[in-house]
Amino acid sequence: MPLLNEKALFSDGTSEYRQPAEPKPYDMVKLRFRTGKDNVDFVYLIAGDKRIPMKKVSDDWYFDYYEAEIQVTEKRLNYYFEIITGTLVCYYNRLGISRKADISQGFFILPGFKTPDWAKGAVFYQIFVDRFFNGDKSNDVKSGEYSYIGEQVERVDDWTKPPAFMGVREFYGGDLRGIIKKLDYLEELGVDVLYLNPIFVSPSNHKYDIQDYDYVDPHYGEIVREEGELLKPGEQNNEHASLYRSRVTDRENLEASNEVLKELVEELHKRNMYLVLDGVFNHCGSFNKWMNREKLYQTEDGYEKGAFIAADSPYRNYFGFRKEAWPDNTHYDGWWGHDTLPKLNYENSEKLKEEILRIARKWVSPPFSVNGWRLDVAADLGYSLEYNHAFWKEFRTQVREVNPEAIILAEHYGDPSVWLQGDEWDTVMNYDAFMEPVTWFLTGIEKHSDNENLELKGNADAFWRAMNYNMARMNTPSMQVAMNELSNHDHSRFLTRTNGKIGRVSHLGYAAASEDINKGLFRAAVVMQMTWPGAPTIYYGDEAGLCGFTDPDNRRTYPWGREDHELIELHRELIRIHKDYTALKTGSILKLNGEPGFIAYGRLYKKEKIIIAVNESRDRKEAVIPAWQLGVKDDETLVRLIETDEEGHSLEAENFHTEEGMLTLWMKPVSAVIIKNLMTYQ
Secondary structure, three states: OOOOOHHHOEOOOOOOOEEOOOOOOOOEEEEEEEEEOOOOOEEEEEEOOEEEEOEEEEEOOOEEEEEEEEEOOOOOEEEEEEEEEOOEEEEEEOOEEEOOOOHHHOEEEOOOOOOOHHHOOOOEEEEOHHHOOOOOHHHOOOOOOOEEOOEEOEEOOOOOOOOOOOHHHEEOOOOHHHHHHOHHHHHHHOOOEEEEOOOEEOOOOOOOOOOEEEEEOOOOOOOOOOOOOOOOOOOOOHHHOHHHHHHHHOHHHHHHHHHHHHHHHHHHHHOOOEEEEEEOOOEOOOOOOOOOOOOOOOOOOOOOOOOOOOOOOOOHHHEOEOHHHOOOOOOEOEHHHOOOOEEEOHHHOHHHHHHHHHHHHHHHOOOOOOOEEEEOOHHHOOOOHHHHHHHHHHHHHHHHHHOOOOEEEEOOOOOOHHHOOOOOOOEEEOHHHHHHHHHHHHHOEOOOOOOEOOOOOOOHHHHHHHHHHHHOOOOHHHHOOOEEEOOOOOOOOHHHHOOOOOOOHHHHOOHHHHOOOOHHHHHHHHHHHOOOOOEEEEEOOHHHOOOOOOOOHHHOOOOOOOOOHHHHHHHHHHHHHHHHOHHHHHOEEEEEEEEOOEEEEEEEEOOEEEEEEEEOOOOOEEEEEOHHHHOOOOOOEEEEEEEEOOOOEEOOOOEEEOEOOEEEEEEOOOEEEEEEEOOOOO
């Protein structure tokens, strides 16, 4: 018996190795395991308290394939594999090969848990609405329309002006009509799903301080009726903000704005595209009609007294007022201590919980039919972990009852596994199993650009350790819909990270964000984004070369007329490649190589065998890649689909041949390639 070929051992949770991949309770599930050809004596499936012999059912040039069936119940099933060859016994689990049997690291099945098929490997596009495109100037915020955090708001007339250091009161005029007008561009780019930062009535440009959850902000929608005056210069009392009050409390404006959202959804669905909204349910804003600290709703018909206005307000227990709050009402719990962000007090208000669940159902139901929620700071919703889990279980049940195909994805940092047990969230914004390891490997810069760790730059071992551990925290259906971002509204733009500058715009200045950038590293990152398991998510403008340090500099306007057309074309081609191959959307991933400055991995689905190689270093590198691990046979021809480097990208095809299952590549400095098998065969 030859030595155990450990690199031949493989299984995962994809449909090639688990059928069905998302079983229902009491389904029979066929599990598959791969070994080297004629290399092992026995394979056992260890599932729960069962040890089931696996039967060899097929083989090919390099591998034998074993199968076993097991019936699941309604409960989670943990499993792993035991491999015996001669006197050697080893195990295979989510982290790979182990000498110890450890069910805690086993694969797992969550019967009845299913993520939406439309989201698996879908290309998302995140839009910070105010900065994307101004499609209707008549709804623009006017300078002096109201006061926000002590100063009057300002309309910015120069679309190209970078956001001010404390530019939360600046409005550039982007709106939903602007998105509708740019749908042709987004469709041609290859986008499947739009994720919008908050769009509901709110006084800020980021809108994470929601004023009215039931309506789209008329500044994003449509203003059909308005009256009143602007504040006088220096005036900060919002009781005098009569123009703002008429714009955002008038039912005609609010209903018209909701109609614009319906129009956007209808236009998206006509194109087989989808929409995900931002759900900010941990806190609201002090402007909120339930709180009404700014007294905007005090004289308006149809609105109850706000909790800040009256002790007998029907919304009194929606918030955590302290005993000393009355009679001046000034002490309540704010998110991270911010009094403009009153924290919602779920544990003490069943009515609040029911109201938020109603809102959650409303927007994913007809006539709006939005396709899901991204949940802001979801793990911090209540005051206890126990309450949070109970709430999200009910949230999932109610949302899925009205829209079984709605996605529920959460903002979360750290291990998400306790939230991904099949009855709460579908998935997360994938910081730990994508954004951070990619950022450290390619740039050595932290995602805020606040610090550096050059020991992680080009460190393939650290990259693979981080990826293996964090990917293992998620079940495969969750991984396949995870938001794989390079940038977003909370972190610096990835292109800026490539310049190695540490700090923020307040002391580095605006120009520094685009100085000394390395587009070769950015191109390599996009190659990884479009070939890594999950849903690649483009932050608006990244594809056009937009730069910026962290918030608020990462919220610059989309550079219409100043785009980097090569980068847009790169994204378009990589999205096309991503969509052309099931292997890149829902296939298996295998580590093929890792050495200083270089990584290679494969994606595999049936006959599709794709190799991705990335050279982070500034040196030309010879790389020998074990293509046989994907099943690429001896002397097989492979073809290059795309190559990127510091100069640009090329679609020029080049053929390669394996020798004894090994592929030799000469990689340019700071480059990436995607290569696939040319032949199709049984």
